[in-house]
Amino acid sequence: MHHHTVTLESRLGGTPRDRLWKELFGNALHFPLVNILLELLLRGAPVYLSKPDAYLLILSGVVQALWLSRRSPDRPWRLTGNLIGPALYTAVEVAMDGAGFFADANHIAYWVFALLIGAIQSLRLRSPRIQGPLLIVEQVVRSCILLAMYAIFEIRSKPIDYDFSDFMSDPSHQFVSVIIPVLGLSLGLAELSSQHYLALLRETAAQLRVYAEWLFGRDLLGRAISDPAELTLARRTRTVLFMDIRGFTRWSEPRPPEAVVAMLNRYYAVAEPLLQSHGAIKVRFLADEVLAVFADADDAAAAASELREKVGALLAGDKLGAGIGLNTGPVVEGLMGSSAMQAYDVIGDTVNTAKRIEGGAAAQEVLISDATRQALSLAHTVGAAREIAAKGKAEPLRVFPLDYLAFRARRYEEARGLTPTSARLR
Numbered sequence: 001m002h003h004h005t006v007t008l009e010s011r012l013g014g015t016p017r018d019r020l021w022k023e024l025f026g027n028a029l030h031f032p033l034v035n036i037l038l039e040l041l042l043r044g045a046p047v048y049l050s051k052p053d054a055y056l057l058i059l060s061g062v063v064q065a066l067w068l069s070r071r072s073p074d075r076p077w078r079l080t081g082n083l084i085g086p087a088l089y090t091a092v093e094v095a096m097d098g099a100g101f102f103a104d105a106n107h108i109a110y111w112v113f114a115l116l117i118g119a120i121q122s123l124r125l126r127s128p129r130i131q132g133p134l135l136i137v138e139q140v141v142r143s144c145i146l147l148a149m150y151a152i153f154e155i156r157s158k159p160i161d162y163d164f165s166d167f168m169s170d171p172s173h174q175f176v177s178v179i180i181p182v183l184g185l186s187l188g189l190a191e192l193s194s195q196h197y198l199a200l201l202r203e204t205a206a207q208l209r210v211y212a213e214w215l216f217g218r219d220l221l222g223r224a225i226s227d228p229a230e231l232t233l234a235r236r237t238r239t240v241l242f243m244d245i246r247g248f249t250r251w252s253e254p255r256p257p258e259a260v261v262a263m264l265n266r267y268y269a270v271a272e273p274l275l276q277s278h279g280a281i282k283v284r285f286l287a288d289e290v291l292a293v294f295a296d297a298d299d300a301a302a303a304a305s306e307l308r309e310k311v312g313a314l315l316a317g318d319k320l321g322a323g324i325g326l327n328t329g330p331v332v333e334g335l336m337g338s339s340a341m342q343a344y345d346v347i348g349d350t351v352n353t354a355k356r357i358e359g360g361a362a363a364q365e366v367l368i369s370d371a372t373r374q375a376l377s378l379a380h381t382v383g384a385a386r387e388i389a390a391k392g393k394a395e396p397l398r399v400f401p402l403d404y405l406a407f408r409a410r411r412y413e414e415a416r417g418l419t420p421t422s423a424r425l426r
Contacts, residue, residue: 063085068084086111136188241354248288297377359390383403
């Protein structure tokens with residue numbers, strides 16, 4: 001079940017690989033790639049690519065992206081993370097070339113832009129009210145990487161007395177110095193619009209996810225998103241659980257509807273997470289009736305045993321109790337309905353029989369069919385067989401009360417490898 005939940009989460013928030021690519025090409029490699037192009041133009045490809053500098057720059061960016069993409073959203077450490085690339089690159093280069101590394105303006109620029117971008121990103125996270133303007137500022141700063149490296153290229157490729165003031169005296173350079181930040185501003189506005197639209201889509205998707213989980217359940221929804229064929233009508237073997245509150249109609253008659261609904265909501269709040277924790281494929285509520293479908297009979301029996309305890313404790317305050325019935329067999333499962341409206345459901349005599357068995361259970365009792373008893377992998381979990389009359393059945397149904405305490409003890413032993421193989425029914 002957890003696997004499908006992760007798949008669903010990744011559809012909404014992105015996988016770790018998606019976050020890595022976004023961090024790598026959306027942040028960490030911006031300066032390294034421009035710096036590599038600068039060095040290729042100044043030193044020539046054969047000379048530059050024969051040395052480790054370019055590969056070290058890329059490696060530094062990858063390490064930075066890996067670290068940042070794996071940070072918890074609660075503690076992203078954007079400023080620290082953005083300094084990993086320049087720190088790693090500087091440490092190795094200084095070890096190889098000494099303090100002369102700092103004589104090159106592009107090496108200093110790497111640190112300056114890393115500090116600026118890291119500080120802006122950190123401030124964006126801490127100041128949601130000005131996140132929009134800061135996003136625009138960040139894009140302007142990113143665009144200035146190209147402007148700064150162009151100025152460094154021009155200065156380094158000219159005579160030794162050529163400096164920044166000479167660079168800015170050229171009208172074409174003045175034009176570039178204005179247009180590049182303006183383009184950054186435009187990109188920032190576009191990014192702000194995209195982020196707003198993406199946030200709206202994620203908010204809508206999260207709401208639709210909640211509604212879909214109400215209809216399908218988290219596990220089934222996750223599997224359906226991974227493989228839509230999961231919803232196709234198919235014949236499968238399932239264990240069906242029904243639970244119903246004994247005396248509910250008589251209890252609810254003198255009470256206001258609000259009080260009845262409040263009690264049912266408490267009832268559902270106990271049952272639903274418990275059933276999901278035991279791997280229920282489908283959970284459905286109808287007034288005081290609960291239906292749950294399981295792929296595994298042991299999971300269904302474990303859920304029934306726990307429901308008996310926890311729901312029983314909840315209902316005891318109102319002097320009520322719930323009866324539970326389980327049956328195992330073939331069902332037709334999948335989406336049913338017209339082209340305009342469909343719902344996921346299970347149909348078959350297995351379902352009807354499970355309902356009849358539940359009807360024969362007393363309050364605080366779990367009854368299972370002979371088919372379920374044979375499907376259980378754990379022995380000594382049922383009491384003496386008895387027969388119950390069932391509406392629509394020509395013959396009485398043979399059922400067994402689930403031995404709640406023995407079942408829990410056996411599950412405990414089984415989980416720790418203490419139950420001998422001979423104790424198994426199959």
